[in-house]
Amino acid sequence: MAVVDKNRPSPEWIEHLRKRYPCEQEIDRVLTRKLERRAGPPYAPVTLDLLQAGTEALLRTQLSEPFTISDTRWLSGGASKLQMAFVLHWNQPGVGRSSTPLVLRMEPSEAITETSRLREFQIIKAMEGKVPVPPTYWIDAYGEYLPYPAIVYGFAEGVTKPSKSSSSVSGVGTFIPPEIRETLGQQFVDHLAITHTFDWQQADIGAYDRPAAGTEALEWALNHWERVWEEDSHEDVPLMRLTMAWLRRNMPPVDHVSVIHGDYRLGNFLYTEHDLRISAWLDWELGYLGDRHEDLSWSAKRQFGHLAEDGKTFLVAGCLPIEEYLARYERASGLKVDPQRMQYYDLFNNYKAIAIVLATGYRAPLNGKTHQDVLVAWLSGISYPLLEELRTQMAEVL
Amino acid sequence: MELRPSFQIPALIKSLTDVVLPAVDPANKLAQEQGQLVVAMLHLMAQRLPLQYHYDCHELKQFLGLADSLAAHGAALPELGESLAALATDVEAGRAVLSRAGVAPAELEATNLALRTSVGAAISASAMAADGPDTKAINAAVMAHAQEMLLRERAWLAMQGWEGPNAGLPAVETLIGD
Known part of the structure; x- marks a missing residue:
């Protein structure tokens, strides 16, 4: 069998993957760019001064009046992108002279999730x-002003977990206290229902391919994640092969194409602790047009919730029992939850998660491509409990 | 199992070099010095780890040679009588171990990797076949293999704590003996 050097991908191999796994155009673009750059240098640390200069260069193309940037500092959180907080002193349209706290969110050389800033x-x-x-302000979609593609966000207020709660990296293992579960849980359901019933046909989302009814969206998604697995994995995993074959043979058609958040879960929303109001949904980078059951299944993963005080009842996002969660979703959205498709997307989501943490989570730090290789390498260890979960799910469907 | 030292150590070095050490107080000379030494030690480990097994085999072989010389030349010296008797026991044990020392770990790892790839391709190819007893048996074999392999991999990484303290994972040592 011919050995492919995935650390130095040849143009022929890249082209082979593009043809074998057709997916959305913008996703194809970012995955192809990733491979074309892979043999290049590893991620080199950037300074706050460099990011400030790049941000100023970007803003000069967007603002006609003088501005200054101050108070730059690093933010942590998340396993994927670099984040710099800063204050912009500017003449804000409709407001006048203002000092606005903002966040620059920039890709590293390769991220644990290789995605498009334009789509986000x-x-x-x-x-x-x-x-x-x-609030989103400006974008450097192709890294013309900053070292890598980036978005300038407004500084959303709130916390991803109770101030007194603990969790491991990336929000996994957060505990939600009983007294705030109902209020947060209902918003968690309502916002998902709104997202899934949003009329995307009229939206300005040119970086998204619009799937036909049936299985087209799912085929693109399967191609996307199998391509990621092929591009980035080191050790082949027989169970992943078996799973992808099953997923392809059992594709359910979608009855209602929705905006899918792609990472809808505890840890990816901010809420303000004084009034328990969800103030921002974060991390839309994995969004696409597809089947709502992906978000429903993903949000209900064991890793993104915990048991109630009875030690038995699993709480989705630490807030609601699964039956209650899905019943409320049906009421809020007017859309049915199909148990068979939930089961399908449980498998799909684990395949996707393992492709991210085991394949890319290995390849990116191996080549020194991120700003936090040690975190990404650590996270790759979660692959094995996920694979075990996938194994038990496969045992149910085979 | 992807989390092996050849993958982990460079990530540790990069984190220390790019992020942690630049943030250490320049006035704290003890922390500065030890930080630099940790990085240097990790570089040394990364460089020598692939050779460690060969090194130990070579060392054993060389000591066996020296022991042979001592036995040959010391046999006539009564002062060595007791020591040579003890030495003979350890030489015998050493030769037995050296005779069992097999291929280098890197070769074992590369062979596993190649076999995984071929197995994966065969599984994908089997998915193209019509359902039948043979494809069912292949699926069952993959599932059984996965169960055993995943128990081993999860036990290997139990210290990371992904499955909590009550996961009931056996000690990995009990899973990798023949």
Whole structure:
């Protein structure tokens, strides 16, 4: 069998993957760019001064009046992107001279999730006023002004977990106290229902391919994640092969194409502790047009919730028992929850999660491509409990 | 199992070099010095780890040679009588171990990797076949293999704590003996 050097991908191999796994155009673009750049240098640390200069260069193309940037500092959180907080002193349209706290969110050389800033920017703009999202201001979609593609966000207020709660990296293992579960849980349901019933046909989301009814959206998604597995994995995993074959043979058609958040879960929303209001839904980078059951299944994963005080009842997002969660969703959205499709997307989601943490979570730090290789490498260890979960799910369907 | 030292150590070095050490107080000379030494030690480990097994085999072989010389030349010296008797026991044990020492770990890892790839391709190819007893048996074999492998992999990484303290994972040592 011919050995492919995935650390130095040849143009022929890249082209082979593009043909074998056709997916959305913008996703194809970012995955192809990732491979074309892979043999290049590893991620080199950037300074706050460099990011400030790049941000100023970007803003000069967007603002006609003088501005200054101050108070730059690093933010932590998340396993994927670099984040710099800063204050912009400017003449804000409709407001006048202002000092606005903002966040620059920039890709590293390769991220644990290789995604498009353009898609992220467009979907957040589209969802503004529908569900709480952080204000988005400007985008450097192709890294023309900054070292890598980036978005300038407003500084959303709130916390991802109770101030007194603990959790491991990336929000996994957060505990939600009983007294706030109902209020947060209902918003969690309502915002998902709004997202899934949003009329995307009229939205300005040109970086998204619009799937036909049937299985087209799912085929693109399967191609996307199998391509990621092929591009990034080191050790082949027989169970992943078996799972992908099953997923392809059992594709359910979609009855209602929805905006899918792609990472809808505890840890990816901010809420203000004084009034328990969800103030922003974060991390839309995995969004696409597809089947709502992906978000429903993903949000209900064991890793993104915990048991109630009785030690038996699993609480989705630490807030609601699964039956209650799905019943409320059906009422809020007017859309049915199909148990068979939930089961299908349980498998799909684990395949996707393992492709991210085991394949990309290995390849990116191996080549020194991120700003936090040690965190990404650590996270790759969660692959094995996920694979075990996938194994038990496969045992149920085979 | 992807989390092996050849993958982990460079990530540790990069984190220390790019993020942690630049943030250490320049006035704290003890922390500065030890930080630099940790990085240097990790570089040394990363460089020598692939050779460690060969090194130990070579060392054993060389000591066996020295022991042979001592036995040959010391046999006539009564002062060595007791020591040579003890030495003979350890030489015998050493030769037995050296005779069992097999291929280098890197070769074992590369062979596993190649076999995984071929197995994966065969599984994908089997998915193209019509359902029948043979494909069912293949699926069952993959599932059984996955169960065993995943128990081992999860036990290997139990210390990370992903499954909590009550996961009931056996000690990995009990899973990798023949």
